[in-house]
Amino acid sequence: MAPIREMLSETGITEQQWRVLRVLAEHGSLDTSTLADRASLLFPSLTRIATTLRNKGLITQTRDEIDRRRQLIEITEAGQKIIDDRADQAAQIVAGFRAALGDDNYESLLDLLAQLDPGSSN
Amino acid sequence: MAPIREMLSETGITEQQWRVLRVLAEHGSLDTSTLADRASLLFPSLTRIATTLRNKGLITQTRDEIDRRRQLIEITEAGQKIIDDRADQAAQIVAGFRAALGDDNYESLLDLLAQLDPGSSN
DNA sequence: TCACAATTATTAACATGTTAAGGAAATCAT
DNA sequence: ATGATTTCCTTAACATGTTAATAATTGTGA
Numbered sequence: 466m467a468p469i470r471e472m473l474s475e476t477g478i479t480e481q482q483w484r485v486l487r488v489l490a491e492h493g494s495l496d497t498s499t500l501a502d503r504a505s506l507l508f509p510s511l512t513r514i515a516t517t518l519r520n521k522g523l524i525t526q527t528r529d530e531i532d533r534r535r536q537l538i539e540i541t542e543a544g545q546k547i548i549d550d551r552a553d554q555a556a557q558i559v560a561g562f563r564a565a566l567g568d569d570n571y572e573s574l575l576d577l578l579a580q581l582d583p584g585s586s587n
Numbered sequence: 588m589a590p591i592r593e594m595l596s597e598t599g600i601t602e603q604q605w606r607v608l609r610v611l612a613e614h615g616s617l618d619t620s621t622l623a624d625r626a627s628l629l630f631p632s633l634t635r636i637a638t639t640l641r642n643k644g645l646i647t648q649t650r651d652e653i654d655r656r657r658q659l660i661e662i663t664e665a666g667q668k669i670i671d672d673r674a675d676q677a678a679q680i681v682a683g684f685r686a687a688l689g690d691d692n693y694e695s696l697l698d699l700l701a702q703l704d705p706g707s708s709n
Numbered sequence: 710t711c712a713c714a715a716t717t718a719t720t721a722a723c724a725t726g727t728t729a730a731g732g733a734a735a736t737c738a739t
Numbered sequence: 740a741t742g743a744t745t746t747c748c749t750t751a752a753c754a755t756g757t758t759a760a761t762a763a764t765t766g767t768g769a
Contacts, residue, residue: 470757479724497748510725512749517724534734534747566702574699577692581684592727601754619718632755634719639754656717656764 468558476547477521481506482514483548486523486540490548494539496529523547590680598669599643603628604636605670608645608662612670616661618651645669 466480473483481504488503489495495503501511515538518524523544529535540548563571588602595605603626610625611617617625623633637660640646645666651657662670685693 481725498746507726507728508748509727509750513725532735532747536748562703566699570699570702573695574703577688577696577699580688580692581696603755620716629756629758630718631720631757635755654717654765658718 468561469555472551472554472558476551478547481510482518482523485511485514485518486544486548489524489538489540490545494537497536497538500538518544590683591677594673594676594680598673600669603632604640604645607633607636607640608666608670611646611660611662612667616659619658619660622660640666 469483470480473480476483478486484504485500485506488500492499492503497508497511497515500506501508504511506514515524515526519526521543523541525539525541527537527539529537566574591605592602595602598605600608606626607622607628610622614621614625619630619633619637622628623630626633628636637646637648641648643665645663647661647663649659649661651659688696
């Protein structure tokens, strides 16, 4: 993940914050549970990350009026911009990994890791 | 690592503390730099871990009298006992992973991971 | 020898992982 | 309808990863 963190260092955003924003960028707005699941974060972590992202103005949190235990988290324009500006760069980093291993090996690695951790739907 | 952590939960020792003890159990006593390297820990982490292990009476730290910047870290009998008592159990957990993937796949996984991170001599 | 650099380790500050405890809202059984 | 349970989330407490700043010691060159 070092190259990813390096890319993000200039934004003042961490790897996990970036992951949260990416998931939100794909899905628009999500409830906390789904978001935690897709970003592979535990609840307590997400709570803190959401707080800092909210303070940075990159997301908004609103109570679900139907079930007021729930929160809806939405990415702001500023947050979306951060993702958009670096999507290509991130894709290239991943492509770099893939190239380093070769396509076949890359697929093998993903398969083997998936076998070890059936939980991660990624 | 979940099974490892579960095994360790009864000892009150964490995964990293266990790693430090394991390295020490193999090598007797080591200077901090070498220990950090072999346990794949950064200096600040090792400093803290050493403090807690020392407080638990599992290691001892002594200044190197020739170069007084350095410290020698040694495992105590109590620390050695913790490792000895669980070495078999840990080996079985690893064997379990290996069995889950199959021997060939297991080797493949190690190879692929090594290609991604040439640094880890493990 | 003495200022300056390099080495070794610690401390600080922040973010996260992890487990446990707590709090508010909804659900359910009676 | 109400008390117990469940669900969803937050807080708390501790350990670690990570980067930067400091401290202590040693090494070096003029």
